[in-house]
Amino acid sequence: MSPESQHVTLADLQRWFSIERMDTYINSAQATGCDAVDLYVWNGRVSKALLEDVAHVEVLLRNFMSVRLAQACGHDDWYKDDARFRFNSSKTRRFENSVDEIERQLRHAGKPVTPGRVIADMSLGSWCFLLSSRLEQTVWRALRDPANGGMPNYPSCKRAVFESHVKTMGDLRNRLSHQEHIVLDDLVSEQRYLDEQCANLDWIARVIDPKAADWIRSQSRVTMVRAQRP
Template sequence: MVVWAPDGNYRHHPDAVAPYRWSAELAAAHFETIGHVEVLLRNFISSRLEAASAPGTWFEGQNRYHFSGPAQKSIDKARRRLTGPVTSGRPVAEPTFDFWRFLLVKRHEGAIWRTLLPQGMPHYPAPRSRGAFEGHVDRIHRARNRIAHHEPLARADPDRENRDLDRLWDDLRTVGGWIDPDAPDWIMGKSRIHIVRPLRPGMMLRSGATPTREES
C-alpha cells in the first residue's frame, strides 16, 4: 500500500498508509482554515475598494487602481462568467486567491494599499507596513497552493515541520486579527488543525527522503 508515495517516503513506516492519511487530514484541516481567512481577506479588500468607488464599479477601476495585466484578466474572466446584473459583490467569489494576494504587491501600494487604510484596519499596528502584511498573506497563499497541488505539509525533519506549521498558524491568526480582532478566535475555534497535528505518526518519512520543492 505505497502507491500514494511513489518516492518511497512512507515505505519504512510500519503502516505505510497511516502517515499518508495523516498528511492528507493535516492538509485538509489547513485548507479549511485558510479558506476562512481567504474569504475574510477578499471581502475586506473588495469592501474597501467599493467604499472608495462609485457603487458597483470598483472592479472597473483600471484608471483609478491601475490593476496589473494578470489582475485585469482575472476581473474580465470573472465578469464573463456572470449572467444577469453585475453588482460589486458578484465578482468577489470568482477570482482565485492569487488575484487578492497580488493586489497587495508594491506596484499597487499607492492606489490600493492606501485605500485599504486607515479606516479599513484600525487595529493594524504602526508603522502599518504594506510589506509586512503582504509577507503574512504570501506565506498563507504559498501554503494554500502547496495543498492544492497535493504537496505534503509534513517534513522529513519534525522540528522544521513544527516551525513551519506554527508560523502558518501565526500568519492565519495575524492576518485575521488585523482585519477583524474577533476573527482569530472564531476561525481558530472552528479549526481542526489543533486536533490533527498531535496525531502525527512516528517515523513519518524515511531517512534521506527526497525533499519537496520548497525543502530543496
C-alpha cells in the first residue's frame, strides 16, 4: 500500500504532532465546516507557497540595499565601514558581532570569506536593523541617495514606513518558518490576513522594482493554493 493510499485519521495526526497542535485545526475546521486533517495539509501547503514569495522578496531587498551601500562607500564589504555608516554604538556591537560570526562559520566550513557569501548569510533581522531609526542619517540616506541608485519607485522615501513593511515580512517569515498556523477560526479574518500579507510582500517588491514585483507575482503559487482551501 502506497503512503498516498493509507487512511490517516485525526487521531494519527494528534499522536504524531501533538493534541495541542491539532486543537487549532480542529477548532478552525469546526468553525469553517471542513475536515481537520485536510485543513492541516492545506495549511502546510499555503505556508510553503508564502515562503517562496517571502524568499524572493527578501533576496530582492538585500540585493537592493547591498548594491546601494556598496556604491556609497566604493567597496563591496560595506558592512565593515563603521566609520561611514556607524553600525555600532558604544553600548552594543551587535551588527559587527553578527558579521564576525558569519565569517567565522564560513571559515569553519572551509569556504572563502567573500562579501557575497557574508551578505547572503545575513539574517533578515540584520536587514531590519539597517533600516532602523538610529541609522536613518547614514544607511537610509545612502539608500535613497540618487547618486547610489536611489529609490525612484518610492518618491516619499519615508524610512519608518519602509521599515514597518519589512518588519511585517519578518514576522510572517518567522511565523511560517516555525510552522505556526495560518488558519483561523474566522474565515473572513483568515482571508483578510492572507490578503494583507500578500499585499505587503508586493508593496516591498514594487517600491524596489515594479518589474521584479510583477515577476514574483507571476511565479507565486499562493493564489492557486488559497483557492484549494477545504
